Amino acid sequence: MTGSRYAHVTDPNTLTISEEAVPEPAPNQVVVKIRYVGICGTDVHGYQSPQFLPPAVFGHEWTGTVTAVGTSVSTVEVGQRVIASVGIACGSCASCAAGFAEMCDLVFAEANGVDPAAPAHGAFAQTVVVDERRVQRVLDALTDEQAGLIEPTAVTFHAVRRTQQRLGALVVVQGAGPIGLLTAQHARHAGAREVIVVEPNENRRAVAAELGFTAVFTPGDEFKAHLDNVSSGLGADVLYECTGAAGLLQASAEMVRRGGTLSLLGYPMTASEVSYGDWQSRQLTVIGSLAYTHDDFVGAMAAVASGAVSVDVLHTNTIGLGDLESALSALGDGTSPDTKVLVDPSL
Numbered sequence: 001m002t003g004s005r006y007a008h009v010t011d012p013n014t015l016t017i018s019e020e021a022v023p024e025p026a027p028n029q030v031v032v033k034i035r036y037v038g039i040c041g042t043d044v045h046g047y048q049s050p051q052f053l054p055p056a057v058f059g060h061e062w063t064g065t066v067t068a069v070g071t072s073v074s075t076v077e078v079g080q081r082v083i084a085s086v087g088i089a090c091g092s093c094a095s096c097a098a099g100f101a102e103m104c105d106l107v108f109a110e111a112n113g114v115d116p117a118a119p120a121h122g123a124f125a126q127t128v129v130v131d132e133r134r135v136q137r138v139l140d141a142l143t144d145e146q147a148g149l150i151e152p153t154a155v156t157f158h159a160v161r162r163t164q165q166r167l168g169a170l171v172v173v174q175g176a177g178p179i180g181l182l183t184a185q186h187a188r189h190a191g192a193r194e195v196i197v198v199e200p201n202e203n204r205r206a207v208a209a210e211l212g213f214t215a216v217f218t219p220g221d222e223f224k225a226h227l228d229n230v231s232s233g234l235g236a237d238v239l240y241e242c243t244g245a246a247g248l249l250q251a252s253a254e255m256v257r258r259g260g261t262l263s264l265l266g267y268p269m270t271a272s273e274v275s276y277g278d279w280q281s282r283q284l285t286v287i288g289s290l291a292y293t294h295d296d297f298v299g300a301m302a303a304v305a306s307g308a309v310s311v312d313v314l315h316t317n318t319i320g321l322g323d324l325e326s327a328l329s330a331l332g333d334g335t336s337p338d339t340k341v342l343v344d345p346s347l
Contacts, residue, residue: 005345007124007324009050009058015325022127024068029129030076031068036148036342037061037123039327041177041244045269047328056113059122060084063138063147073132080137083150084123086110087133088294102293110134111291124324126345136297141305148342149311153300156182156265159240159289160190161296163263167191169237170230174252176204176216178314178340179265180242184213187240189308194230198223207339210313227255234258240265246272258282265289314340320347
């Protein structure tokens with residue numbers, strides 16, 4: 001056995017880095033040397049309130065190189081680059097047996113770090129040992145940095161695909177953090193006639209403009225006037241809610257035209273109050289989206305490799321494990337200037 005450093009949240013707002021032995025892989029496991037792991041909003045919540053986060057999820061946006069494989073592993077080989085993923089539909093769970101393979105119970109559990117084979121920790125580490133189902137080969141066209149950003153790209157790919165956005169749709173994306181910026185690009189790639197980005201933070205609006213979006217607004221009268229003008233007063237065909245702010249849910253719904261779609265990506269940590277009668281009267285379609293499937297990762301990698309979706313501008317900082325705690329604190333209290341931080345465990 002060799003050793004590896006691992007970061008654990010031991011108490012709220014308390015990070016501990018320990019040296020632990022790396023076991024030999026079981027027949028169905030692979031050992032991966034981590035190259036990059038992204039810091040996600042979920043990681044920040046887990047740092048603040050670790051009781052709500054499964055251990056496998058703290059550091060779930062990772063890429064690395066396979067250094068060892070178990071005797072029954074057939075999908076990857078030593079030396080190949082891989083990303084964190086989920087397996088294909090199992091074919092035997094209740095959802096699969098009922099014909100709903102896209103909602104496979106095992107895949108959903110893997111995505112949320114609660115399946116029987118979930119690792120004891122995430123990948124804020126130098127090395128991880130995971131089930132073969134949890135890795136997928138990286139497309140050769142992607143850089144290591146791009147590979148480190150595929151997981152959130154798959155989250156947003158999944159959401160736009162579930163929404164079934166029509167060609168020529170008028171789209172509003174609320175929130176221009178990494179999830180919002182990726183969602184906006186997928187929506188554009190899916191054939192939106194215009195994507196309107198709404199974001200109060202000046203730095204994030206600047207990134208949206210750098211990505212080629214021209215209708216970028218702060219919340220308020222100017223945005224509402226633009227939406228009224230381009231929609232002839234009807235509202236958006238599709239609104240992607242990417243902030244997770246519970247208080248914005250009803251206000252978001254009211255920006256959608258009658259018969260339009262409200263697509264939910266941001267995950268509120270508190271209860272939300274909405275007008276059920278308003279939603280029903282205007283015949284809204286509401287789409288909930290969480291995590292992804294195996295093929296969402298395939299599509300996300302292809303979108304980045306083709307240039308349809310750019311992740312490079314989102315990557316604004318790279319740190320080592322020793323700087324992880326301060327980065328989590330700054331992201332949690334809103335003082336961080338960064339859009340997306342990658343952790344390089346070798347630093």
